[in-house]
Amino acid sequence: MSAAGIADPDMQPPVHDRLLEVAGISIDRMPMLRVVFDRLATSCADALRPLSPSPILLSMEGVETGRIGDVLSAYQRGAVAAVLYASEWDTRILVGLDRDCTNAILEALFGGDGTEPQDPEDRAFTTIEMKVAQLVFEHVAAALAACFASVGEAPFKIERVETRLDFAVIGRRNNPAVVTRIAMQAHERGGDMFIVIPQSALTPMRQNLARVLSGDVSPSDPRWTRQIHSEVARTEVRLRAILEEREMTLGEVAELRAGMILPLEATPRTRVRLECADQPLFWCELGRSDSVYTLRVEDFIDKNEDVIDDLVSG
Template structure:
């Protein structure tokens, strides 16, 4: 039976599309791109006096050429080489993004109206775009390290999208979009990865990691740890605890002696902020009382004991 040409074309298109990526089956992509937003914000802080906020707006799959056509004459594209992947990726900054960051880099306060000129980008704007893209490359390196280690080397920038070639126009790719806000205005950054780059990372990108260990930033973790260790904790050594009735307490007089059952061999309970921590032995050194830590107090056992007593 003969198949009409039109139907054959549709079938071929469906077969090609069927080879696309199931992005919902790769949850780690969200983690990587969320981390990229934090990395871009942190890397631009030394360059820009005003706060710059990045946000991840989602990703989609499609054809490389169609993705680039949407930014023709409206963006600067950076071509990065990822040597460990033996491939290239593309990062683009649209016109609003670049004009906003240029004003922020030169110390503007946002009082002037945003630039709405369709003119070609100036040499200074292109040089600053190159600097911004270098910082984005560093953030890419850190964020993708969660699933695959590689460097990202900025090879060149392009303003003509037909020259921003990292693959065939009909090749499948993944596009992630990011918003940027500064000086009460904003713009868009986009990232395009060929499907051939994503395919080898599918097992790592498909994992669902428990907790937030995957997205943990070592520098931030060290800073938090250092600040926590500075917190002051009051320690109290308890030699013995006695239970008295309210009447006995009311009858206490100055000079009255309260007998204790404790001896020099009795262990002392060391508490921190009313929580039992260690059993200790008391002694003397250089005319002062000292404590020697013997063992830690199991919190669950101590808590169960306290509940039973209460």
Template sequence: MSESHAKNSILRSGPERLLDAAGVSVDRMPMLHVIFDRMAAQCSENLRQLSAAPAFFSVDAIGTKRIGDVLDAYEGNVVIGIFHVQAWDSRILIGLDHNFVFALAEALFGGDGGEAPTVEKRQLSNLEIRLAQKTFELLGNALQGSFATVCDTQFKLERVETRLDFAVIAPRNTFGVNAKIKLRILGRSNEMFVLIPQTALNSVRQHLGRDLSADMSVRDPRWTKQIKTEIGRTEVAVRGVIEERQFILADIASLKVGQVFALQATTKTRVKLECNAQPLFWCNLGQADGVYVLRVDEFVNQQQEFIDDVLSH
């Protein structure tokens, strides 16, 4: 336990300790419902860009349960992503049951749901674990964005575990907030969960207890129009990527002044146009009036980009 964490434990009041010992009802933290609904909506949007098959995330249930009881329910049938949340000085879990991973792999690699789902109990392959890791990164970004209205922090994926013995983030007899989220894809319903130790939410509990109905106000159409206009004028930076290369740390350490890197690209190689590290278009490179120009050719197929990223690791 870190020094700051220990100090916070000492300074907590008696009522707070009693609440932690008994488990705080999520009804006392109504913003959690909003946050997980936003996460589900963002995940649905992200997956629609990657999969040709219709996919929909929805929050099935949110409750407070002992951490050990949650993990025991998935014993031998789950892959776990462990995230570090620096602002909370804590870690959280996101779990995907094996059927979730199987269905996602089938959809992303061109399946149409015509084959019967996998019923045999087996361990995930290396490819499926890599797919799960990329999925955790997308889920972590969605959760981070959903929590942005409550706190500005990062959800950093530390590691992926297939054994629950190594998925330890808090004592098993302590309480945590458990959100079950369903993924509907290829005509099947699959499950994932988010598990946050209750003590991790102490620093933002006041914000989570906010009543959104008190914040509601009548929308001003003129103000809404003004916001849209100003957003449309926002400047964004884009970059054209001709070629990317992977290096290991030893390669970087051995670089010398004057060293030349040969590129495989030619004048006919298409250029990827990116904004905020997100690929947007494939472009053709040319010249006009003495400067380089890009002509948009087609949208980037994000599903294929995702698959190529999984296969390249």
């Protein structure tokens, strides 16, 4: 065979890669995609939190496959989108905000309370709205680079921002793509952020996307964690101290009357069981201080030991 008849592997992708591109990508076989976009929603919410006096919540609603043209048609009216270029992937992706999303973000950033009437969908975006959208797209571009770093490192650069999705071209309209929808809510308002990535960009990373890396969880916000700990520590709970329990028949219970005395076998040295929500917590010693009964915690209650004692006594 002549040298001209030998295919150069550097000039074209392997055959199985081209077959995968034709067949499309199975989202179920790439669980890391959901992890990446879930982390993206958390990262964007953290980035917007210092800018708004009221919380802006973002949550990943789902990841699916579709045609680029179908996605653009669904958001044709009242959406603003940015075309991002990933130089390492040599691919362009689309990040968009529908009008409800931009309105909710704008109202939250400027201290609104969600009571303003909705704007008509056919009006043009104002200069302020475009600047706010540009700010959001910058945060999304940075978050995308950070969240994809574990599977396919690439910086994302904003090429342009469009309000007509016909001009937001990232490939042929019938090309397959992965579409992610992230729900945004501020006050009582909310909208959608959508991200469109051509499947051809993800095919080389399919092996990394097919396995969930250990420790790949949504990054936690230290301030939010401290606030949760503080609120949990301030929660009021009801404790119950049990000195002794005894079994009675239903007939004996029916004969109980006011003023009757029930003898107890417990003594001042008997340990008291401290419970919360029917869960045993501590063994305590009963005492008195200033004419008030007190409990001194002696030890934790070992549930396994209680089970063994019940089996032995039974």
